[in-house]
Amino acid sequence: MEKKIITISREFGSGGRTIGREVANRLGVPFYDKELVDQIALESGFAPKFVEENGEHAPGKSILSYAFANQSIPGVMNGLSTADFLWSIQCSVILQLADKGPCVIVGRNADYILKDRADCLNVFIHADDDFRADRIVRLYGESEKSPMSRLQEKDKRRQVNYQHYTGRTWGHVKNYDLSLSSSKLGIENCVNIIVECCGL
Amino acid sequence: MEKKIITISREFGSGGRTIGREVANRLGVPFYDKELVDQIALESGFAPKFVEENGEHAPGKSILSYAFANQSIPGVMNGLSTADFLWSIQCSVILQLADKGPCVIVGRNADYILKDRADCLNVFIHADDDFRADRIVRLYGESEKSPMSRLQEKDKRRQVNYQHYTGRTWGHVKNYDLSLSSSKLGIENCVNIIVECCGL
Numbered sequence A, B: 001m002e003k004k005i006i007t008i009s010r011e012f013g014s015g016g017r018t019i020g021r022e023v024a025n026r027l028g029v030p031f032y033d034k035e036l037v038d039q040i041a042l043e044s045g046f047a048p049k050f051v052e053e054n055g056e057h058a059p060g061k062s063i064l065s066y067a068f069a070n071q072s073i074p075g076v077m078n079g080l081s082t083a084d085f086l087w088s089i090q091c092s093v094i095l096q097l098a099d100k101g102p103c104v105i106v107g108r109n110a111d112y113i114l115k116d117r118a119d120c121l122n123v124f125i126h127a128d129d130d131f132r133a134d135r136i137v138r139l140y141g142e143s144e145k146s147p148m149s150r151l152q153e154k155d156k157r158r159q160v161n162y163q164h165y166t167g168r169t170w171g172h173v174k175n176y177d178l179s180l181s182s183s184k185l186g187i188e189n190c191v192n193i194i195v196e197c198c199g200l
Helices: A016-027 A034-044 A048-054 A082-100 A129-140 A147-166 A187-198 B016-027 B034-044 B048-054 B082-100 B129-140 B147-166 B187-198
Strands: A005-010 A103-106 A120-126 A178-181 B005-010 B103-106 B120-126 B178-181
Touching (some): A005 A016, A034 A082, A048 A082, A178 A187, A187 B187, B034 B048, B048 B082, B082 B103, B120 B187, B178 B187
Parallel strands (some): A120 A178, B120 B178
């Protein structure tokens, strides 16, 4: 496999995580999603739930740091805001994981964090709103908000976080080697295309 | 072939046209690029060179309409500016060509013009600046402008034209089913991926 690290950025509900997991299975390499959250939590001292909710979200939004920490913060945060501290740990963990060997990393701006590596295949998965709305209701259930509001809110937070920490536009083709519509091409076909591209 | 119409949008110098031609060859369907320009020229009364230079460019920029026309304009332009008149003819020609049957159409905002058809595969081809700069010098020769200026100028005009006539952002993943980096994946592999996706 020439492209050793596959980063998958995705719209909420597009199936990007499912696609990433299947690509990792097919290639026989580690899949970092929940594991990534746990590792960042361990290194930062924040609760996994806090890392999961804030790691890809707008800086300064609902971050009540210590209240959610599952242990005391190791040392000081070097004068950084909680969001910036979390970002610095996230960068460090992702760089370490990529150094370990081939893997699939979902989300967390990994495409940008690993931009200096030539062996990355950066993928973006998106889908029509109807496809995504239907999918999040099936996977995560109903909530008091409409599915469309949930999509918009989550994507907006990812957009703002990406823009803030990378200076790039989330979802612009130039940031990715391969961008696929899972609603148009189908989830299984997206997996096939990514796996083929890894061998290029 | 399930996706009958393939539209290819592309950054200048990315190889999008070459990829489109090869996809058309492989699928045995017509390839509309120069032919599209000729058809628009015929229907509008403008010279092919004028259509080629202005059909994807910013409205109102260096458009001296009649001075370049190769024949008199048939009838009036219905009060439209030259750019808007050219756009209306372009839309009409592209809709007619798509109705004729499977084909590959390069550029001219065809992804947007055909947005109501379910049988389109909309592709965007992009590449690193170095790859593109090298390619345009090899293909089109040197000029008094630097290759980087030529890339920026041409892409900017396509961006502005797309934004003006579609209200969308040129190069945003959501406008395309498939976006590929030809510098990362290679031109031949881009062809293979598109051909495979046409059968989905």
